[in-house]
Amino acid sequence: MNPGGLGSSGAQGAAGESDERRLAWAYLSRVVLGPCPALTALIDSIGIVEAARAVRERELPDVLRAATAQRRSRDLAAQDLEAIQALGGRLVTPDDPEWPAWRMLGLSQLQPGRDPDGAVPLVFWVRGNRNLAELTERALAVVGARCSTGYGDRVAGALAGELAAHGWTVVSGAAFGIDGMAHRAALAVGGATIAVMACGADRPYPAQHDRLLDRIAETGLVISEYPPGTVARKHHFLARNRLIAALSDGVLVVEAGIRSGARNTVKWARRMGRPALAVPGSVDSAASAGCHRMIRDGEATLVACVDDILADAAPLHLPVAGRATAPGEQLTGAQAAVYAALPDTGGCWPHELCAATGVAVAEVRAALAALDLAGLAGSAESGWYRLRPKAGNTTPRSRGQQ
Amino acid sequence: MNPGGLGSSGAQGAAGESDERRLAWAYLSRVVLGPCPALTALIDSIGIVEAARAVRERELPDVLRAATAQRRSRDLAAQDLEAIQALGGRLVTPDDPEWPAWRMLGLSQLQPGRDPDGAVPLVFWVRGNRNLAELTERALAVVGARCSTGYGDRVAGALAGELAAHGWTVVSGAAFGIDGMAHRAALAVGGATIAVMACGADRPYPAQHDRLLDRIAETGLVISEYPPGTVARKHHFLARNRLIAALSDGVLVVEAGIRSGARNTVKWARRMGRPALAVPGSVDSAASAGCHRMIRDGEATLVACVDDILADAAPLHLPVAGRATAPGEQLTGAQAAVYAALPDTGGCWPHELCAATGVAVAEVRAALAALDLAGLAGSAESGWYRLRPKAGNTTPRSRGQQ
Numbered sequence: 105m106n107p108g109g110l111g112s113s114g115a116q117g118a119a120g121e122s123d124e125r126r127l128a129w130a131y132l133s134r135v136v137l138g139p140c141p142a143l144t145a146l147i148d149s150i151g152i153v154e155a156a157r158a159v160r161e162r163e164l165p166d167v168l169r170a171a172t173a174q175r176r177s178r179d180l181a182a183q184d185l186e187a188i189q190a191l192g193g194r195l196v197t198p199d200d201p202e203w204p205a206w207r208m209l210g211l212s213q214l215q216p217g218r219d220p221d222g223a224v225p226l227v228f229w230v231r232g233n234r235n236l237a238e239l240t241e242r243a244l245a246v247v248g249a250r251c252s253t254g255y256g257d258r259v260a261g262a263l264a265g266e267l268a269a270h271g272w273t274v275v276s277g278a279a280f281g282i283d284g285m286a287h288r289a290a291l292a293v294g295g296a297t298i299a300v301m302a303c304g305a306d307r308p309y310p311a312q313h314d315r316l317l318d319r320i321a322e323t324g325l326v327i328s329e330y331p332p333g334t335v336a337r338k339h340h341f342l343a344r345n346r347l348i349a350a351l352s353d354g355v356l357v358v359e360a361g362i363r364s365g366a367r368n369t370v371k372w373a374r375r376m377g378r379p380a381l382a383v384p385g386s387v388d389s390a391a392s393a394g395c396h397r398m399i400r401d402g403e404a405t406l407v408a409c410v411d412d413i414l415a416d417a418a419p420l421h422l423p424v425a426g427r428a429t430a431p432g433e434q435l436t437g438a439q440a441a442v443y444a445a446l447p448d449t450g451g452c453w454p455h456e457l458c459a460a461t462g463v464a465v466a467e468v469r470a471a472l473a474a475l476d477l478a479g480l481a482g483s484a485e486s487g488w489y490r491l492r493p494k495a496g497n498t499t500p501r502s503r504g505q506q
Numbered sequence: 507m508n509p510g511g512l513g514s515s516g517a518q519g520a521a522g523e524s525d526e527r528r529l530a531w532a533y534l535s536r537v538v539l540g541p542c543p544a545l546t547a548l549i550d551s552i553g554i555v556e557a558a559r560a561v562r563e564r565e566l567p568d569v570l571r572a573a574t575a576q577r578r579s580r581d582l583a584a585q586d587l588e589a590i591q592a593l594g595g596r597l598v599t600p601d602d603p604e605w606p607a608w609r610m611l612g613l614s615q616l617q618p619g620r621d622p623d624g625a626v627p628l629v630f631w632v633r634g635n636r637n638l639a640e641l642t643e644r645a646l647a648v649v650g651a652r653c654s655t656g657y658g659d660r661v662a663g664a665l666a667g668e669l670a671a672h673g674w675t676v677v678s679g680a681a682f683g684i685d686g687m688a689h690r691a692a693l694a695v696g697g698a699t700i701a702v703m704a705c706g707a708d709r710p711y712p713a714q715h716d717r718l719l720d721r722i723a724e725t726g727l728v729i730s731e732y733p734p735g736t737v738a739r740k741h742h743f744l745a746r747n748r749l750i751a752a753l754s755d756g757v758l759v760v761e762a763g764i765r766s767g768a769r770n771t772v773k774w775a776r777r778m779g780r781p782a783l784a785v786p787g788s789v790d791s792a793a794s795a796g797c798h799r800m801i802r803d804g805e806a807t808l809v810a811c812v813d814d815i816l817a818d819a820a821p822l823h824l825p826v827a828g829r830a831t832a833p834g835e836q837l838t839g840a841q842a843a844v845y846a847a848l849p850d851t852g853g854c855w856p857h858e859l860c861a862a863t864g865v866a867v868a869e870v871r872a873a874l875a876a877l878d879l880a881g882l883a884g885s886a887e888s889g890w891y892r893l894r895p896k897a898g899n900t901t902p903r904s905r906g907q908q
Contacts, residue, residue, distance in 0.1 A: 423903075
């Protein structure tokens with residue numbers, strides 16, 4: 105963080121000021137432990153360093169005096185910053201270029217009176233090397249029941265995997281069931297995924313997802329608005345759900361019981377004007393009852409495949425480069441289906457593509473040949489895989505150039 | 507039909523006139539073989555007998571001359587009436603008290619220019635003893651894929667059976683798959699069902715549903731706008747679908763492929779302002795793809811249970827006695843669930859009700875005891891069955907009276 109090597113007192117002064125601000129953010133993050141609109145308003149008004157001083161010295165309006173009373177006298181900022189760094193992590197604050205400012209607009213535009221819990225988070229405590237702003241540029245939340253069924257696991261895996269292979273970051277909550285399947289599917293295709301925690305980013309929660317969270321941190325991000333060591337409490341989960349929705353272009357619910365927390369995440373998405381999508385299932389399945397209820401009540405749109413999801417969530421991205429990096433969208437018919445079904449890594453065979461797409465095997469072979477010629481597919485001992493054209497080159501090379 | 511015994515020439519004259527009109531309706535039914543808005547307009551303008559004469563003598567505007575040219579010279583009215591009577595059936599015309607005039611309003615209010623095929627049928631050729639107008643007073647169409655899955659069959663059977671047990675007439679098209687399951691389920695609970703045919707009401711179509719159609723005619727109705735002997739042609743099915751929608755309070759689609767005829771029936775329902783409902787299923791199932799598409803596109807509302815269906819389709823019936831004859835709707839919680847699951851005939855055991863409702867067996871037993879006390883359930887060697895309170899007595903007898 106220290107720019108180093110410049111040696112001017114001005115640069116040192118700037119570094120010192122930066123550290124002071126960073127410590128102030130870390131301190132206040134632990135003091136309020138979660139969303140606190142009044143503190144956000146104070147920071148907006150007098151700045152982070154002054155706000156931290158005011159909290160320390162209790163020069164506060166009543167509402168903030170109560171909210172900060174319990175932990176204001178305990179400053180663990182330096183230890184917390186060390187703890188997250190020891191895990192290869194960092195603190196991301198609104199001062200940082202990787203602060204997902206555009207994403208946070210959704211929260212900052214909520215009316216504080218109507219959504220007292222809808223505040224912008226003070227900071228993100230982050231594990232992983234990826235840039236938070238970049239990773240959330242094209243992101244979809246995939247959430248659902250902890251007690252998922254085999255059907256839900258399969259569909260969550262298929263959809264999250266396909267979205268990740270299309271370049272979408274899969275955002276979820278690392279819970280059992282659908283959340284875990286969504287993360288795993290994104291990892292499996294070498295895609296990006298973000299776990300948003302209701303406890304500190306350093307804590308494996310649930311404990312059985314210890315290794316999964318490590319893997320997410322290796323190629324994606326594990327993030328939290330709570331400082332390291334924070335234990336997950338019931339109200340943290342609801343606050344966490346607002347962040348899952350805020351960091352995403354839309355929320356996809358794969359399975360949800362009638363009282364599922366996924367419905368809460370959907371509520372946040374809708375408040376921020378973002379698409380809420382739900383996958384239907386058997387009417388006999390209690391694990392789909394919440395999805396059916398949301399679709400029926402107009403709280404979520406029915407989606408049955410990735411095309412449906414992209415049709416609803418992608419319009420926000422029409423002018424964005426990300427759209428152009430998905431050449432599959434310029435294809436039609438069997439070629440589009442086969443391209444979408446090709447793995448980014450590993451490989452698969454025509455009969456597998458046939459089963460996955462419903463396209464006849466002869467058409468699959470013809471499509472593969474055309475995709476090969478267009479530089480969009482390659483083959484090896486392990487079978488066929490997807491190729492992405494060079495950035496900026498969205499027209500298949502084969503067209504009149506070979 | 508002849509009032510008989512009066513012996514006055516006036517009465518004889520009336521009977522003669524009635525026969526003349528009936529012959530005219532039958533004649534024109536065979537001449538046009540299906541919807542013909544121009545002929546309907548002519549009949550409305552100059553009366554049925556005059557219209558038949560005009561057709562016979564070719565005193566017609568060009569559009570009607572073309573529409574009637576092929577069969578106008580062949581008058582089989584007397585034979586057709588004999589044929590349907592030989593099957594224990596009859597011709598129902600707008601002259602008859604059992605003409606479903608209220609139902610046909612939906613069709614007559616369609617704009618002829620926009621819906622050239624949306625004409626009110628001239629007549630119904632009917633097999634069965636029930637009164638057509640009465641039987642369609644509370645009616646729901648239950649339609650869907652011919653190539654249904656085990657899931658679709660099960661759900662169609664459960665929903666149609668429960669609707670029929672609630673006093674709703676189940677209207678369908680007697681096709682393989684969902685249609686057949688819907689009719690069978692209604693028959694199984696001793697409920698009313700109507701098969702609307704795309705061929706003559708005397709023809710078993712499909713041939714394998716010969717016995718099913720006989721059973722429908724025994725306790726419900728098999729009806730057609732085509733005269734006896736008419737063979738089903740492709741365009742008849744689309745015209746038939748408008749009658750299924752017109753005779754019902756709403757159309758429920760249980761499974762439908764992406765190009766299913768059920769979508770056509772839904773289109774008719776929507777044109778007439780009647781609820782279109784669709785049951786979701788697995789996103790992997792091609793047999794649910796049409797349902798999902800209709801829900802997604804806002805063409806149909808997702809329904810997952812009979813309560814959903816009644817909430818959407820029953821408002822039209824709020825002030826009607828039929829509503830009051832469903833005491834299950836005054837029950838709540840476990841009692842409501844158990845009451846809905848009880849068979850009208852035969853019997854079933856607490857553990858079966860437990861499996862059917864998801865209510866714990868102890869609660870099932872408590873609910874059965876309460877329903878027994880209220881006169882809404884009875885038990886015998888074969889298990890528990892549903893009892894209906896006397897007409898007009900919608901308050902369970904037990905409340906303060908025992």
